[in-house]
Amino acid sequence: MTRRRRHTALVPNWAAGIIAAVVILAVCWLVFGGPTPFGGSPYQLKAMFTAQTELHLASPVRVAGVNVGKVVSIKRVGGSSPAAVITMDINHEGLPIHTDATVNIRPRLFLEGNYYVDLSQGSPGAPILHSGQVLPAAHTSGPVQLDRVLSSLNANARTNLQTLLQGFGAALNDKPSAAADSTADPSQRGLTAAQSLNRSLDYSAAAFRESALVDQALLGETPHDLSGSVTGLSKTFTGLNESGSHLAGLVTSFSNTMGALAARQSDLSQTIALLPGTLRAADAAFGPLEASFGPTRTFARELLPGVRRLGPTITDALPWLAQARTLFSSRDLGGLLTDLTPAVQGTASTLKSTRSLLGGAYSLASCFNHTIIPTGNEKISDPPLTTGLRDYQELFQSAVGIASSAQNIDGNGRYLRSSTGGGADRVQTGSLGTSGPLYGNAVLPPLGTRPAFDGTAPKLTRSVSCLKENPPNLNATSTGAGP
DSSP states (O other): OOOOOOOOOSSOHHHHHHHHHHHHHHHHHHHTTOOOTTOOOOEEEEEEESSOOOOOTTOEEEETTEEEEEEEEEEEOOTTOOOEEEEEEEOGGGOOOBTTOEEEEEEOOTTTOSEEEEEEOOOTTSOBOOTTOEEOGGGEEOOOOHHHHHHHOOHHHHHHHHHHHHHHHHHHHOOOOHHHHHTSOGGGTTOOHHHHHHHHGGGHHHHHHHHHHHHHHHTOSSTTHHHHHHHHHHHHHHHHHHTTHHHHHHHHHHHHHHHHHHHTHHHHHHHHHHHHHHHHHHHHHHHHHHHHHHHHHHHHHHHHHHHHHHHHHHHHHHHHHHHHHHHTSTTTHHHHHHHHHHHHHHHHHHHHHHHHHHHHHHHHHHHIIIIIHHHHTOBOOOTTSOOOOBHHHHHHHHHHHHHHHTOOSSSOSOOOOOOOOOOSEEEEOOOOGGGOOOEEEESSOOOOBSSOOOSSOOOOOSSSOGGGSOOOOGGGOOOBOOO
C-alpha cells in the first residue's frame, strides 16, 4: 500500500494575493510621483504663477538643460483667476536656490511634448531660499499662448505688421546705389541685403565654433568661477554706483574719447586693418611666452626661500650698517682719507714721472738690445792687426790699458805716463785751424787710419730714435792713408 504525502503551502493563496496587490499599489504610487516612505524630505520650492502654466504632475524641472527635479503639486488659487501655486521637488544638483531666482515655463522638444520648468538659481550674493518658501509672481513667467498672441493682433497691429514685413522684404531685395556700392566690401558689391545675408552663412560655422569656445571659456576652469566673476562684477557696479560724480566724469571723458576716435575715423580704420597681422604675431609670441611660464614658476618657487630670508637678513645687517656709517664718518676713515689725500696726489705725480722714466728706460733698453749690443758683438777685421775679439772685449781691454797708464809710480796720482820717442819717419796731421798741422817722428811708418777721416764730423740726427737705426757695419768702413 502506497502512502500519499500531503504538501502544505508555506503562504496561503489569500496572503499571496494581498502581497501582490500591495506591491502593485506601491509601484504605481512611486511611478506616479508619490513620496518614498521612510525617506528624507526632499527640498521643495514653490512658485506663484498668475497665468495658465500648462504644467502637469511630474513635469521636469531643469537648470541649464539638466533635470534637477519635478513638479509634484499644482494648486489653483480659486475663483475665476488662472493663478496657481506650483510645488517642485529639487534634488541636490539644483541647490542652492537664492531669493532672486527665476522660474519660467518653456515648451519641450517636439518629441518630448508639453512644457517644463526652467529654473535659474539666482546670484550667489543673494540669500538662500529654504525648503517650502514661495517665489513671488514677479520672479515667474508662464508660456505665451497662441490665443493671447492672436488677441493682440488687432486690425491696426496687423496693418503695421504687414507694413513692417513689406518694408523689411523691400530692404532685403533692394540693390545698393552706385555710391553706396563703391564703399562696400569687395565681396559684397552688387549684392542685395538678402544675398549678403546668405553669404554670411558661409562664416557662421566658424563663428558658432568660436562662440562655443568663448562660452566654454566663460564657464571657467573650476566650479564657481562664473559665480565668482558675477560677484566681482556686482561689487564693481556697486562701487561705480557709490562713486557719484566720478562716474559722470568718466562717462563724459569716455564721450570725449569716442568723439576724438570718430574724428580720426580713417586712421582708426587703418589701425583695425593692421590689427589681424598684429594679432597673428602676438599669437605666435604667446606660445614661447606660455612655455616660459613653467620655468618662471620654478624660478619663483626657488626664489621664495631667499625672499623669506631677505627680511631677517636686512634686520641682521642694520647693526653692521650702523657700525659702517660710524667707521666711514669724518672722525674715523673720513679723517684718514683727508690725511692721505696729499700722499695720494703726490703718488699720482710720482706715477706720472715714473711713466716717463719707464718710457725712457724702455727706449734705452731697446737701443741697447737693437743697436749697441749687436755693435759690441761685432768682430772687426783689420789685417794685419786683427785680434779676433769682439768690440766690447777690445773696449774693456783698452780701458784696462788706459787705467794702467794713468797711474804714477806709487799708484796715488793721476799722471799719464808717457815716454818720448823718435824715429826716422816723419808724420804730419792735417791743418788744425789757426794752429796749422802738427808734426812728429814715428819709429815705424803708419799703415793708415781706419776709418778714413774725410775732414767733417758724422751727421747727428736727433729726430730718429736709436731703436729705428740699423746697427752699423764696422767692417764696411774704408781705410785712409797714413799721415
